[in-house]
Amino acid sequence: MNFKSDNVTGAAPAILAALGRANAGTLPSYGEDEITRRVETRLGEIFETEVAAFPVATGSAANSLALAELAPPWGAIYCHPVSHIITDECGAPEFFTAGAKLVPVNGPDGKFTAAALKAAIMGAGVVHHVQPAAVSISQVTEAGTIYSIDDIKAISAVARDAGLGVHMDGARFANALVALGCRPADMTWRAGVDVLSFGATKNGALAAEAVVFFDRAKAGNFTYRRKRGGHLFSKMRFLSAQLDAYLADDLWLANARHANRMASILAEGLARVPGATMTHPAQANEVFPCLPEPVITGLEAAGFQFYRWSGRTVRLVTAFDTKEADARALVAKATELARAAAAD
Numbered sequence: 001m002n003f004k005s006d007n008v009t010g011a012a013p014a015i016l017a018a019l020g021r022a023n024a025g026t027l028p029s030y031g032e033d034e035i036t037r038r039v040e041t042r043l044g045e046i047f048e049t050e051v052a053a054f055p056v057a058t059g060s061a062a063n064s065l066a067l068a069e070l071a072p073p074w075g076a077i078y079c080h081p082v083s084h085i086i087t088d089e090c091g092a093p094e095f096f097t098a099g100a101k102l103v104p105v106n107g108p109d110g111k112f113t114a115a116a117l118k119a120a121i122m123g124a125g126v127v128h129h130v131q132p133a134a135v136s137i138s139q140v141t142e143a144g145t146i147y148s149i150d151d152i153k154a155i156s157a158v159a160r161d162a163g164l165g166v167h168m169d170g171a172r173f174a175n176a177l178v179a180l181g182c183r184p185a186d187m188t189w190r191a192g193v194d195v196l197s198f199g200a201t202k203n204g205a206l207a208a209e210a211v212v213f214f215d216r217a218k219a220g221n222f223t224y225r226r227k228r229g230g231h232l233f234s235k236m237r238f239l240s241a242q243l244d245a246y247l248a249d250d251l252w253l254a255n256a257r258h259a260n261r262m263a264s265i266l267a268e269g270l271a272r273v274p275g276a277t278m279t280h281p282a283q284a285n286e287v288f289p290c291l292p293e294p295v296i297t298g299l300e301a302a303g304f305q306f307y308r309w310s311g312r313t314v315r316l317v318t319a320f321d322t323k324e325a326d327a328r329a330l331v332a333k334a335t336e337l338a339r340a341a342a343a344d
């Protein structure tokens with residue numbers, strides 16, 4: 001009954017089993033092994049283009065190292081004010097870029113528009129200002145919402161006109177993909193994305209993400225950047241084996257579909273709770289209901305765990321292994337608490 005995040009879970013059994021298999025025998029180190037090569041090939045098939053893919057162990061590393069490839073120390077990186085890179089990475093993007101500035105571009109529901117981005121871009125060629133270098137969008141956003149393909153295309157078009165690289169923080173990439181029901185290429189490079197932080201940890205891996213460049217030429221010095229950043233694992237096979245199993249048999253898609261379905265049970269159920277409203281539309285595997293205070297405290301007392309987001313808005317996150325009975329129990333308890341509070 002823990003809805004705090006999708007990283008409070010363990011790992012998917014198929015991924016654990018793959019680690020056992022990858023454990024046997026000797027293999028070349030530092031990513032020269034066949035499992036790592038297979039992951040890159042498989043990602044190329046999935047994205048329908050040749051990619052350069054670099055496994056790393058955390059999303060913060062993926063984001064920070066990817067952004068360092070796009071932005072110089074004097075660069076500006078445009079992102080939403082609640083984005084993970086600006087609020088939750090302890091300055092790692094600034095550190096790995098050697099000082100690039102994260103410039104907030106605001107908008108409702110964790111998203112900004114192409115027009116807002118355009119209005120925020122300034123200072124090109126002015127020696128006193130940071131130089132426009134990159135834009136970063138999160139898909140799923142930190143508000144549990146999703147950019148449409150047209151949104152991404154419009155943002156990328158503004159970025160291209162201004163000479164910005166386009167980064168996508170895909171910590172919940174699979175959840176967004178199955179929600180949109182589109183092809184991975186359509187949500188990324190065909191819509192103008194240059195580099196993706198492809199998340200796996202939250203959707204069933206132990207600790208594995210990949211930085212994916214859709215134009216191998218743009219991967220430039222990333223191989224050195226990753227090593228210097230401490231994310232070139234000598235036993236890379238263990239990161240790659242997680243990604244390999246994650247992509248095999250469409251496990252990543254099945255996991256995300258399950259998580260999203262559990263979130264829709266919460267969202268639809270909680271929307272009917274007397275006194276409840278939705279602070280953000282629930283579009284993937286995160287739900288942000290605003291609930292009467294007695295409902296919040298009552299749910300906590302009943303053992304449901306979640307974050308209080310702001311005011312009476314709480315955040316509920318579902319995962320690949322969320323039990324349907326738990327989601328339904330939360331809705332039932334919230335309904336019962338709201339009725340009791342109304343009767344008082």
Ligand SMILES: *Cc1c(COP(=O)(O)O)cnc(C)c1O
Nearest residue numbers: 058059060061084138142169171
């Ligand atoms: C979880 C998350 C990450 C990755 O975080 P790490 O703790 O560094 O693995 C990145 N972006 C978003 C939007 C996330 O939710």
